[in-house]
Amino acid sequence: MTSLKKMIGASTFAVMAATGAAQADKLTFYCSAQEDWCQLMANSFQDATGIDVAMTRKSSGETFAQIKAESANPKGDVWWGGTGDPHLQAAEEGLTAEYISPMRDQLHPWAISQAESAGNKTIGIYSGALGYGFNTDLLAANGLPEPTSWADLTKPEYKGHVQMANPNSSGTAYTTLATMMQLFGEDEGFKFMKKLHSNVNQYTKSGSAPIKAAGRGENTIGIVFMHDAVKQAVSGFPVKVVAPAEGTGYEIGSMSIIDGARNMEEAKKFYDWALSAEAQNLALEVNAFQVPSNKGAKTSQSAPDMSSIKLIDYDFKTYGSSDTRKRLLKKWDDEVSVLPQ
Template identity: 75%
Template sequence: MTTLKKLLATSAFTLVAAAGTAQAASLTLYCSAQEDWCQLVANTFEETSGIEVNMTRKSSGETFAQIKAESSNPRGDIWWGGTGDPHLQAAEEDLTMKYMSPMRDQLHPWAISQAESSGNRTIGIYSGALGYGYNTDLLKAAGLKAPTCWADLLDPSFDGHVQMANPNSSGTAYTTLATIVQLFGEDKGFEFMAGLHANINQYTKSGSAPIKAAARGESTVGIVFMHDAVKQAVAGFPITVVAPCEGTGYEIGSMSIIDGARNEDSAKAFYDWALTTEAQNLALEVNAFQVPSNKSSNTSPAAPNMDDIKLIDYNFTLYGSSAERRRLLSKWDEDISTLAQ
């Protein structure tokens, strides 16, 4: 019997049958991954389990803010996808509940480490490295030298050519801010962010929007997770993907059950299912190029090879804490967002 069939036989998945003539089981899913992946995951789980899924897609920062705002009367049941830092903050603030899935023994150590650092209130479902991508046609037309490092993006010749998301709404952009601070130290890191600000043409709400803009020819460079840049390149757009020479941070995309979930059994059923090989392999159907957390799941050959990227020792515990996240975002608001462009 396959892992998926075993899960289907568990009590969590029999709640629909147990309901009998009662109201059918349902699940409210908050999703912070790419839209097509969110939709595929929601539809497949609904078809597989018989549990009706109501899915809403928002960025990591927006979802965290929503869960916090709804904490006295939770409307969501489970939060799937998005950078791990806000998931850790939600765990610290008791906005999510402890859960030990029977699937844990099938996961990579980094996924379990994410769970343990949160008191088992979240878990890793995928990982991906931060970087940027650029439109080769626009770069050539502007006479710009191909960038290979973070520092290259500060060159005055890139004025108006760079786009990134706002770290208040985007987990990707918060990871960027935390990465730069860890790479260069806080003082030099904020000097970097100020220099970068001078070349930014727009701060978007969504973390993947900058590379989509680059693919459409609306911006030359987009600072994103590298897998998002790969997605545009594979789709045929003239995008070159860059792992910055100085080193870079990475994310552990996570999943958390919302504390006080109205449909807790459905949330646990989804949680277990989402950690299976079958569920994680759905990523390949929508060209999601993250590294999955289940050791038996497949990774696309087009995905960035994490072993070939110079990764920093990203401090998830510190930068996923409520106090540090609030402090950094406040400093960015005061010192960077107010600067003239």
């Protein structure tokens, strides 16, 4: 009886081993960039390695919420794209795994410092500077001068013409808030936000909504990441992009491996591949105007020229931490959002 059971056990094991070998490697890929970019990354990685990729695209906030909800039994392997804050948050909460890629020496310093500030649980894959864009037709129709700086946006003539997202709901708007703190200091920064508040016609929920509204002629000036504004202009909408004269903050789009990933080896393969110049060059094919983190990767001609933009030394560690975030958001809620417009 025992030998029979052993035989059965052995044969099942053999069958299992055989099917295991026959089964193709696979990777569950959570993507928070734009749809066509995600699609291209998934297909290209599949072509390059033969690993089956199952890709799901959701915004970075949605993906974060999902990874958190799934943390007891993780379903995803790697999370690529989307603004850095949720990746940092995930690292802080231990939802993502530490990994040091051999590709690191090919990256820009800002990408590596992003990794170091999160205990190597995330890494920068692209960056984009904050700025704003305006609808040239509407500006002309209202007889307004072209704004060139942050301070311009607080001038009374732009009343009801500026739109930004609500920092409570959008990472882009939180970056704006944090940028003002670092650019002007906390007191002056909040003074700026208050003055800006009286010109704002709507705090949108989603980060890129202000510039989309501007593209459709529903709004004049939208405070967004400059690559989002460029995308509107390239799509054919009458939008002009502005790099504010005082200097500006930026985001670092990030990538993390999910803690407890079922396909850890494949996730690491993807991680290394996504940091390579050839993978990052794929952005050019899908009109993504961010600046890639690999020094050897090409940047689109239409992308905002980072060398001509005055970038502040953005402190991701401080402003990405949940304590600072909660404090600033509460202050903004209590002191800015309640003011009459």
